[in-house]
Amino acid sequence: MPSAEPGSSTLKRRLTPPFYSGFITPAGEKFTAEKTLRDSNLGEDDSIELHFIPGKSAKDKYQFIFNAKGAFYDAKNGQPAWNADGVKTVSKLVGKDWIFETSIPWAALGLKTAPSDMKFNLCRSFKEAASNTSVSPCMRAYMDPPNLATLLFSPDAP
Numbered sequence: 001m002p003s004a005e006p007g008s009s010t011l012k013r014r015l016t017p018p019f020y021s022g023f024i025t026p027a028g029e030k031f032t033a034e035k036t037l038r039d040s041n042l043g044e045d046d047s048i049e050l051h052f053i054p055g056k057s058a059k060d061k062y063q064f065i066f067n068a069k070g071a072f073y074d075a076k077n078g079q080p081a082w083n084a085d086g087v088k089t090v091s092k093l094v095g096k097d098w099i100f101e102t103s104i105p106w107a108a109l110g111l112k113t114a115p116s117d118m119k120f121n122l123c124r125s126f127k128e129a130a131s132n133t134s135v136s137p138c139m140r141a142y143m144d145p146p147n148l149a150t151l152l153f154s155p156d157a158p
Contacts, residue, residue: 018103018106019104019105019109020101022100023100024098024099024100025097025098025124027093027097028046028128032127035071036070038071038083039080041073042066042072045069045127046098046125046126047067047127048065048125049066049121049124050122051120051142051148052109053118054119055118058119060110062075062076063075063143064087066102067091068092070089072089084108085105085108086104086107087103115153117150117151117152119150120135120148122135122136135149136148
């Protein structure tokens with residue numbers, strides 16, 4: 001627990017929580033979640049993808065793909081041999097919905113704490129329907145740097 005000096009409102013250490021995201025998305029009639037191993041071909045399952053470019057130089061690109069069985073694929077600069085430490089994911093199917101949550105430590109993205117901003121994409125692939133959707137208006141692929149959305153991080157945000 002962080003502490004403060006008596007009579008002070010300044011904390012002695014700064015809290016740096018991980019990147020957290022949670023979603024409720026339609027599962028559909030023929031929801032597919034078969035893979036159970038890390039770095040499996042999750043393109044064969046219904047999936048959620050997160051893409052990050054944390055630096056201004058766009059030197060490093062990170063990709064995470066998750067399915068409802070808790071399996072995930074992670075890659076840095078297109079290299080699946082790279083593995084992020086500390087990634088957590090939880091999924092649950094409730095009725096016709098997939099409830100998904102994940103946390104990714106900032107260190108897994110090469111950062112000490114949340115940046116002021118970073119390029120980002122959130123994507124959802126529906127296997128049986130052979131369709132997908134994404135937050136960013138990407139033209140060629142989910143990781144389309146010029147067209148990625150920008151996430152802003154502010155200590156003043158509610």
